[in-house]
Amino acid sequence: MNHKVSAIYKESVLQLTPIYGEREAESIINLLLEDHLGITRIHRLTNPERELSESDHEKLRSAMLQLLRNVPVQHVIGFAYFMDRKYLVNKHTLIPRPETEELVELILDENDRHQKLNILDIGTGTGCIAISLALAMRASNVTGWDISEGAVKTAQKNSQALGAQVNMEVQDVFGEIPPQQYDLIVSNPPYIPEADRIEMHENVVAFEPEGALFVSNDDPLIFYRRIAEIGLTHLAPGGKLYFEIHEAFGLATKDMLRTKGYEDVKVFQDLNGKDRMVRAILL
The missing domain is CATH 1.10.8 (Helicase, Ruva Protein; domain 3)
Incomplete structure (x- = not known):
């Protein structure tokens, strides 16, 4: 042979x-x-x-x-790269994707890396967003939430392996929210409508956690609306909200945030020219 x-x-x-x-x-x-x-x-x-x-x-x-x-190559080798760092991945977490790197880069471009900020990452998964921000903004206090205990344990391992100081916590955004104020809240929540499932590759649908991927066709903005509501009571004046979004819901997300009372709401496109990120400010 x-x-x-x-x-x-x-x-x-x-x-x-x-x-x-x-x-x-x-x-x-x-x-x-x-x-x-x-x-x-x-x-x-x-x-x-x-x-x-x-x-x-x-x-x-x-x-x-x-x-x-159809097992994803990241599951075969046990990790994925995100912003040139290795992250442990498994059945509890989404595999980090390049579009999310663009979200992190947007945050770093728009905020002073040396300022001490309280930052919250909702739906942290592998911890890639929270850890990347903690390593780039070392004066800041960074917290990562996820409803999955398995995801939080994975994120804690990644944080320790990469030398980042991040508080990883099990938290349901639809439950009682701890009384803490933040200067910046970021989230890449579930945003793929169930109707899109049929178009997706089996190595995503069969091996990545459904709860981190899909939302009801009837209410695709359910997580965005809830996180925006959390921001109203937990963002400090002038605090910023950042989302990764489905390419089809840029305008809808922008309108929802304006209706909630956020200002300077802006939709950003990814490198493929698709609506992918939203930033809003609570004045």
Whole structure:
């Protein structure tokens, strides 16, 4: 059997292409080789005749079997990258996505990194938003909430591993809210209508937590409205609210926030030109 890394790469990409498309298949195999076996893309290209050991070949074969069953590559290797840092991911958490990096970058662009702020991340999941803000705004106090105990435990592990000071707490936004004021509240809540489920890839629907993904078709802004209400009583004067949103609900979210009494409400587009983020200020 040919164990040369160049041949294995080509064969693996061919196997995954019918499921993921060629470009994503190439990205997945590059990630698998680098983070599972320590073979970087440059090393693969400059050492195409390198032979994989039997143990490495078996490790790759086992990973491929999972990928062919639509298991996300991040679950296969156990982590995902977010803003160039590794985050533990599992069945309790969403896999961090590039659009959410843009949300963090927006917050960092609009706020003084050296100012001491009280920051709350609602629906923290892996903790990627809260941890990124805590590491970039070290004078600030950052708290992450999630209704899932499993997600909170995962976020705590990520916070410790990355050296961030974040208070991770189990909290239901529809329950009683602790009496604390914040200068900034951010959330990437569930926002995908159930009607969109049929269009989504199986490796998302089958392996990521439904409660962190989907909302009712009848009330897709349910979490945004509730978090906006929390902001009315828990944001300090001049406090800011930041959301990641569904591309179809930018105007609706903006109108809802204005109706609630927020000012300077603005919708921002992501790198693909889709409405993806909203910022509002409570004066």
